[in-house]
Amino acid sequence: MNNQHQESEPAAGVQAGSVSEESWNEDTYAAWTSRFGTPAEAAAKLAKDPLVKLFPISSYFGEISGKKIINLMGSNGMKAVALALLGAEVTVADFSEANARYAKDLASAAEVQLTYHVSDVLNLPAEVAESSYDIVFAEQGIVHYFTDLAPFMDTAYRLLSPGGRFVLRDFHPITTKLISSKGSTAKVRKHKVSGDYFDTGLEEKIVSYSKYLPASAGGMGEKKSVVHWRRWTLGEIVTAAAASGLVITMLVEEPNLSSDVYDKGIPKTFTLVAEKAGQA
Numbered sequence: 001m002n003n004q005h006q007e008s009e010p011a012a013g014v015q016a017g018s019v020s021e022e023s024w025n026e027d028t029y030a031a032w033t034s035r036f037g038t039p040a041e042a043a044a045k046l047a048k049d050p051l052v053k054l055f056p057i058s059s060y061f062g063e064i065s066g067k068k069i070i071n072l073m074g075s076n077g078m079k080a081v082a083l084a085l086l087g088a089e090v091t092v093a094d095f096s097e098a099n100a101r102y103a104k105d106l107a108s109a110a111e112v113q114l115t116y117h118v119s120d121v122l123n124l125p126a127e128v129a130e131s132s133y134d135i136v137f138a139e140q141g142i143v144h145y146f147t148d149l150a151p152f153m154d155t156a157y158r159l160l161s162p163g164g165r166f167v168l169r170d171f172h173p174i175t176t177k178l179i180s181s182k183g184s185t186a187k188v189r190k191h192k193v194s195g196d197y198f199d200t201g202l203e204e205k206i207v208s209y210s211k212y213l214p215a216s217a218g219g220m221g222e223k224k225s226v227v228h229w230r231r232w233t234l235g236e237i238v239t240a241a242a243a244s245g246l247v248i249t250m251l252v253e254e255p256n257l258s259s260d261v262y263d264k265g266i267p268k269t270f271t272l273v274a275e276k277a278g279q280a
């Protein structure tokens with residue numbers, strides 16, 4: 001598999017263009033059910049050990065219980081519900097209706113409160129935009145959605161209470177922009193420096209909605225749409241965060257955390273931790 005196409009989930013409905021929103025919503029819900037089980041099944045698994053689902057990002061959060069947390073582009077709510085199980089007051093903002101439906105069913109099966117706003121994170125309803133959060137976080141497939149990072153970083157800054165913490169964890173640009181890899185075992189895996197790290201172009205992506213769909217839910221390739229992605233360098237990401245007024249406290253570059261041998265030596269993800277100045 002070529003690793004330049006990392007995305008951990010079906011794509012978002014708002015960008016679906018000609019795709020029927022209704023059928024897309026049903027398919028996305030089915031896709032999550034196929035991947036994680038019904039919300040009841042997923043909730044039972046989460047409840048056994050919520051921290052497992054939060055590895056490694058929760059290590060950057062500090063105390064979780066009692067904290068007011070917003071997960072930007074929080075998708076199916078898995079992380080949010082895990083945090084709620086640990087005693088946080090959690091909000092998700094994501095523009096996918098289908099993700100919201102799965103997340104709400106998951107929260108209710110887990111018997112926790114979850115506030116989910118179906119909204120563009122750059123255009124949040126006043127009730128969210130005017131609240132302030134101890135922790136704002138977003139992870140795993142985030143920055144490439146924005147053709148300008150300033151509005152996203154400004155949003156994170158605005159949502160934080162003074163002394164609050166922003167945690168952004170995403171795919172490392174060395175992996176997404178520079179290196180392409182193939183071979184499915186560590187032994188045969190080969191890497192090539194085939195990309196241009198400094199490329200500022202927009203990528204047109206054909207997004208398939210059927211990645212996690214069971215065969216019964218429709219043929220492969222039936223539901224596709226075009227979206228535009230911008231691949232940012234690490235320098236651009238950090239600079240955009242600093243320019244919004246965030247005080248960067250940590251930039252951690254992470255290897256493949258799920259294997260000691262597969263893609264060893266290549267940075268796979270990064271975590272940026274930043275704070276809004278002021279007294280918590």
Ligand SMILES: C[S@@+](CC[C@H](N)C(=O)[O-])C[C@H]1O[C@@H](n2cnc3c(N)ncnc32)[C@H](O)[C@@H]1O
Binds near residue numbers: 007012073093138
């Ligand atoms: C790849 S996912 C992020 C992964 C997710 N954090 C998780 O842990 O599963 C990207 C999410 O961003 C949402 N999204 C993309 N652009 C958005 C925007 N401008 N406003 C709100 N949600 C957005 C999509 O609906 C999708 O759920």
